[in-house]
Amino acid sequence: MGGIMQDDVLLRVRGLTKCYQGDEKRLDDVSLDVRKGELVSVIGPSGAGKSTFLHSINRLIEPTEGSVVFDGREVTELSRGDLRACRRRISMIFQHYNLVHRLTAIENVLHGRLGYKSTIAGALGLYSEEEKRRAFEALEQVGMADFAYKRVDRLSGGQMQRVGIARALVQDPLLMLCDEPIASLDPKSSRTVMERLRWAADDLGIACVVSLHQIDFALEFSDRIIGLSKGRKVFEGAPADLTDEAAREIYGDIEIEGLPSEAQRLRAATRIAPAPVSSSAEVA
Numbered sequence: 001m002g003g004i005m006q007d008d009v010l011l012r013v014r015g016l017t018k019c020y021q022g023d024e025k026r027l028d029d030v031s032l033d034v035r036k037g038e039l040v041s042v043i044g045p046s047g048a049g050k051s052t053f054l055h056s057i058n059r060l061i062e063p064t065e066g067s068v069v070f071d072g073r074e075v076t077e078l079s080r081g082d083l084r085a086c087r088r089r090i091s092m093i094f095q096h097y098n099l100v101h102r103l104t105a106i107e108n109v110l111h112g113r114l115g116y117k118s119t120i121a122g123a124l125g126l127y128s129e130e131e132k133r134r135a136f137e138a139l140e141q142v143g144m145a146d147f148a149y150k151r152v153d154r155l156s157g158g159q160m161q162r163v164g165i166a167r168a169l170v171q172d173p174l175l176m177l178c179d180e181p182i183a184s185l186d187p188k189s190s191r192t193v194m195e196r197l198r199w200a201a202d203d204l205g206i207a208c209v210v211s212l213h214q215i216d217f218a219l220e221f222s223d224r225i226i227g228l229s230k231g232r233k234v235f236e237g238a239p240a241d242l243t244d245e246a247a248r249e250i251y252g253d254i255e256i257e258g259l260p261s262e263a264q265r266l267r268a269a270t271r272i273a274p275a276p277v278s279s280s281a282e283v284a
């Protein structure tokens with residue numbers, strides 16, 4: 001892969017547009033720059049195009065038009081092989097975790113290394129000692145080391161999502177695309193997950209693009225927020241810039257939880273770094 005682009009922009013999206021089977025534009029001319037270590041939230045009502053946007057960045061959905069330059073390379077023009085190599089450095093976190101339920105936490109985390117292995121080594125589950133050490137370290141980093149050998153179907157949603165983050169981390173990503181990572185979680189688990197993403201951005205320098213329904217978490221944890229409405233970007237700014245008027249432009253008349261109050265805006269503007277999590281048997 002090429003080096004980091006000038007001015008530290010890791011991801012440069014221009015005019016990204018998606019029409020599903022000739023239908024109307026569900027993503028319409030969206031542009032965004034993301035720097036190393038930045039956490040950018042994507043907010044908007046249901047159907048606004050948040051998932052379409054995230055998935056178009058690494059071509060899980062093929063965009064109809066537009067440009068995505070990641071780490072100096074035009075993603076939309078990559079061949080299959082080059083796209084596979086590129087996706088190693090872009091990990092994904094999903095709302096429903098996408099873990100293999102009958103496997104342990106550590107086995108799921110090791111799956112994050114599959115993009116680096118031959119198909120046969122991956123199929124046989126052949127991982128080096130270094131990969132196993134790294135997987136364990138990643139579980140420690142999300143406070144889940146005590147659960148390394150537990151089947152993930154015995155874990156709570158918050159714990160599963162932390163395993164999902166550990167799996168994303170062992171990919172050694174430059175960018176993490178997080179599609180509604182806390183939509184299925186209670187507020188306490190949501191906070192733990194958002195704190196880990198914030199930590200990954202701050203301490204590991206990983207850029208994170210996170211779609212969220214919970215505007216209060218977006219305000220608290222983001223460096224920048226973009227608001228989508230009917231596929232178009234109608235807001236981009238710091239959390240402190242998300243006025244009631246801007247929120248109305250994004251959400252229309254929809255009643256949403258956690259609309260920014262003056263106090264929240266202030267809190268977002270003076271964000272305090274999260275404390276490290278412990279690996280204790282917390283149920284979050």
Ligand SMILES: Nc1ncnc2c1ncn2[C@@H]1O[C@H](COP(=O)(O)OP(=O)(O)OP(=O)(O)O)[C@@H](O)[C@H]1O
Binds near residue numbers: 020044048049050053
């Ligand atoms: N495979 C598809 N074929 C046709 N239309 C689709 C497809 N996937 C999504 N859409 C449409 O594109 C629009 C944007 O959907 P998308 O899932 O990106 O929105 P979203 O903001 O992520 O919504 P939510 O918050 O509910 O997940 C919606 O109108 C949706 O119905």
